[in-house]
Amino acid sequence: MSLRTCYTAYKIKRSLLFFLWLALFTVLSCENYDPRIVVESSSYHWDIPPHIPLPREFADNPMSQRKVELGRYLFYDKRLSGNQTFACATCHHQRRAFADDPDIDDGSSNNTYLGNPQAILVPLGATGEAHPRNSMALVNLAWQPVLTWGNPLMRRLRTQALVPIFGENPIELGLFYPDERLQELSADPVYQELFPAAFPYDRNPFRMTNVVNALEAFQRAMISFNSPYDRQQRGDVTAISESAKRGEELFFNEDLECFHCHGGINFTLMEDHRNLSVPSIDFTNNGLYNIGGTGAYPPGNTGIHEVTNNPNDMGRFKAPTLRNIELTAPYMHDGSAIDLDSVIDHYAAGGRTITSGPYAGNGSASPFKNSFVKGFTLTAQERADLIAFLKSLTDCDYVTSEKFRNPWPVGHFNRPSTIGELPEGSHPCAP
Amino acid sequence: MKQITKLLLGLTALSLSYCAHDEEVSETRDITIPFAAKVGSETFDCNASYTGIGAKSGGGSPIAPRDFRFYVHNVELLTDKNETLKVELIQDGQWQYQNVALLDFENGSGTCAATIGPTPATNTVVQGSYKTKQGKINRIRFTVGVPDNLNHNDRAAAPDPLNIAALHWNWTTGYKHARLDFTSTHFANGLDEEFTGQTANTSGTFNIHLGATSCTGDGASGTANCVVKNRPTITLNYTVGQTIVADLKNLLATTDLSVKDKNGPKGCMSALTDPECKGIFNNLGLDFHFDPNNTVPAPERKRGLTSGTEYATSGQTFFRVE
Numbered sequence: 001m002s003l004r005t006c007y008t009a010y011k012i013k014r015s016l017l018f019f020l021w022l023a024l025f026t027v028l029s030c031e032n033y034d035p036r037i038v039v040e041s042s043s044y045h046w047d048i049p050p051h052i053p054l055p056r057e058f059a060d061n062p063m064s065q066r067k068v069e070l071g072r073y074l075f076y077d078k079r080l081s082g083n084q085t086f087a088c089a090t091c092h093h094q095r096r097a098f099a100d101d102p103d104i105d106d107g108s109s110n111n112t113y114l115g116n117p118q119a120i121l122v123p124l125g126a127t128g129e130a131h132p133r134n135s136m137a138l139v140n141l142a143w144q145p146v147l148t149w150g151n152p153l154m155r156r157l158r159t160q161a162l163v164p165i166f167g168e169n170p171i172e173l174g175l176f177y178p179d180e181r182l183q184e185l186s187a188d189p190v191y192q193e194l195f196p197a198a199f200p201y202d203r204n205p206f207r208m209t210n211v212v213n214a215l216e217a218f219q220r221a222m223i224s225f226n227s228p229y230d231r232q233q234r235g236d237v238t239a240i241s242e243s244a245k246r247g248e249e250l251f252f253n254e255d256l257e258c259f260h261c262h263g264g265i266n267f268t269l270m271e272d273h274r275n276l277s278v279p280s281i282d283f284t285n286n287g288l289y290n291i292g293g294t295g296a297y298p299p300g301n302t303g304i305h306e307v308t309n310n311p312n313d314m315g316r317f318k319a320p321t322l323r324n325i326e327l328t329a330p331y332m333h334d335g336s337a338i339d340l341d342s343v344i345d346h347y348a349a350g351g352r353t354i355t356s357g358p359y360a361g362n363g364s365a366s367p368f369k370n371s372f373v374k375g376f377t378l379t380a381q382e383r384a385d386l387i388a389f390l391k392s393l394t395d396c397d398y399v400t401s402e403k404f405r406n407p408w409p410v411g412h413f414n415r416p417s418t419i420g421e422l423p424e425g426s427h428p429c430a431p
Numbered sequence: 432m433k434q435i436t437k438l439l440l441g442l443t444a445l446s447l448s449y450c451a452h453d454e455e456v457s458e459t460r461d462i463t464i465p466f467a468a469k470v471g472s473e474t475f476d477c478n479a480s481y482t483g484i485g486a487k488s489g490g491g492s493p494i495a496p497r498d499f500r501f502y503v504h505n506v507e508l509l510t511d512k513n514e515t516l517k518v519e520l521i522q523d524g525q526w527q528y529q530n531v532a533l534l535d536f537e538n539g540s541g542t543c544a545a546t547i548g549p550t551p552a553t554n555t556v557v558q559g560s561y562k563t564k565q566g567k568i569n570r571i572r573f574t575v576g577v578p579d580n581l582n583h584n585d586r587a588a589a590p591d592p593l594n595i596a597a598l599h600w601n602w603t604t605g606y607k608h609a610r611l612d613f614t615s616t617h618f619a620n621g622l623d624e625e626f627t628g629q630t631a632n633t634s635g636t637f638n639i640h641l642g643a644t645s646c647t648g649d650g651a652s653g654t655a656n657c658v659v660k661n662r663p664t665i666t667l668n669y670t671v672g673q674t675i676v677a678d679l680k681n682l683l684a685t686t687d688l689s690v691k692d693k694n695g696p697k698g699c700m701s702a703l704t705d706p707e708c709k710g711i712f713n714n715l716g717l718d719f720h721f722d723p724n725n726t727v728p729a730p731e732r733k734r735g736l737t738s739g740t741e742y743a744t745s746g747q748t749f750f751r752v753e
Contacts, residue, residue, distance in 0.1 A: 151602060159651045167601055169602075169700065208588075
């Protein structure tokens with residue numbers, strides 16, 4: 001070999017080395033790359049009161065009104081399910097603050113749930129499989145660092161969206177041929193406008209990654225800060241009743257301890273926004289089950305324990321937001337508390353006792369229970385006051401706002417009629 | 432100064448000899464490694480059914496196939512001089528990405544039409560190249576599954592073959608390393624009352640979904656960490672040209688398919704509380720720390736420092752060479 005060849009080889013090696021270093025550097029930078037940094041330049045207008053801290057913006061999916069609009073059409077589109085019978089909205093109804101609506105017979109209601117005798121209602125998926133979990137309300141998710149009832153890995157709505165779309169244990173939307181379906185969507189004149197508008201720099205915007213990015217944007221735009229209690233906080237002293245004011249005192253006192261797990265901007269343990277250096281993340285066991293005195297929860301529904309396999313995580317779930325709680329019955333992760341009275345009974349007893357059946361046990365004695373769930377006694381008036389306070393968290397603007405309503409024209413297969421869209425009858429926001 | 436010149440000359444000589452040595456042994460060869468899916472001696476076929484499967488006394492149980500897909504990564508050839516030859520995979524834009532390949536034996540016909548997301552396309556080979564080194568190739572080594580560094584990527588934007596919905600394991604923000612589903616009339620035993628949220632198992636569905644579990648961290652930025660990785664590394668005696676056989680009958684050899692499904696999803700979906708995983712995991716060469724009473728912290732399970740739980744290690748029987 002000539003010296004020249006070797007030198008060329010050396011040069012190649014040296015440049016290879018340089019690229020290796022560059023690659024290493026890139027990888028190392030990626031390690032520290034946090035998409036949750038604030039995008040200062042984002043022009044998105046967050047429609048929030050001045051005292052509420054701004055949500056973070058994600059560098060890999062900055063907010064835009066056009067993404068929000070596309071996400072809204074997708075949220076209500078049954079073509080996101082394999083058999084085109086379910087949309088996100090089938091289990092998340094606006095007039096229920098986007099929890100499931102058991103009064104609407106759209107295929108997701110399941111009143112004959114066989115698996116768990118304690119469960120009153122959990123939704124069914126598009127193919128009829130029962131879901132072990134109660135549909136969560138979707139409220140102020142832009143301030144939530146972790147999504148769903150019990151999965152510490154779920155940090156982004158666009159990651160979470162993959163579970164209902166593609167999950168199969170149970171099947172929720174059951175979209176197993178996304179490429180074919182995206183082809184169909186790309187032929188819809190509505191989407192021919194909305195996708196390129198939302199993702200103008202994308203040569204082919206009809207991609208699943210854009211679907212979940214748009215769904216994330218829409219759900220982050222679903223903002224509720226106009227309940228009577230919010231208005232009272234902003235200075236309108238007549239916004240809530242005297243009873244609700246007494247209930248507020250009870251809620252925030254150290255006898256009932258409610259606020260420890262349902263505190264902050266959104267009355268939950270979880271919180272994140274631009275002014276926080278570290279998001280607040282915690283899951284908690286509220287003594288709902290204690291099967292055989294071991295602290296066990298029903299199999300297949302054990303909380304973050306299912307993901308971490310850490311025994312101490314048994315029965316640890318998210319303490320959900322109490323905003324609009326009046327509208328989102330039934331309660332608890334498995335829908336096993338029928339109304340606010342049963343929820344207060346549960347906490348007054350310091351945990352639920354189930355006397356017979358496969359899940360029998362005294363929840364108040366669970367070794368995994370949060371120490372703030374210690375029980376209390378209330379007079380009938382105090383109970384009524386507490387419920388009045390909880391009801392003051394109902395934001396009728398949110399559940400009737402046109403911004404979040406089904407955008408498809410009436411008569412379209414995504415909106416056969418407007419039945420069930422708006423509050424009616426005994427609904428507190430009914431006209 | 433003379434000394435420095437000498438030193439430089441010496442270094443040049445050294446680098447020359449290094450260069451020469453380097454080029455002498457660097458011969459790149461293409462390789463196609465055939466894989467086959469079998470049920471005992473019979474070839475896996477979506478239009479066939481098989482009898483005598485599992486540990487039921489008196490001759491096993493009948494099964495009808497539904498799915499047979501699994502990922503492999505880090506494919507290496509080993510020589511009799513103990514050299515390791517890394518197989519660089521062809522980046523074909525369909526079945527192979529970086530060092531991962533998907534083997535897919537279901538073609539969506541027959542009983543496989545009932546799996547989740549069946550596809551007519553199949554892939555039965557791993558294709559790539561390796562650089563020759565000293566010695567004769569006598570073994571092959573590969574790891575089943577999607578490697579850690581790709582397991583928590585952005586699945587909605589992932590390239591082929593990492594964007595197949597049926598192989599996403601979204602609740603752990605990862606992938607199913609393997610998906611081996613079938614039905615058995617022996618397993619069709621009505622309602623499993625021990626698992627909430629399940630309807631009657633009248634179809635006799637038995638799903639084997641292998642994936643990493645016991646996860647913490649942030650699933651959205653790719654930094655989730657699953658300590659129970661469930662990626663067996665397989666080493667087989669091998670000469671170039673031979674076929675690697677994955678045998679479902681061997682995988683199920685210690686599983687009685689005639690008993691009622693217990694605890695958790697139908698079949699084995701990798702949960703430590705799922706009794707159907709016991710024999711299957713051992714036949715994959717994985718430790719399975721069956722823990723129905725929820726007592727052992729995940730990191731200890733990983734290290735095998737458990738007591739009071741079932742703990743078994745054995746050689747794998749799922750793969751062989753023909």
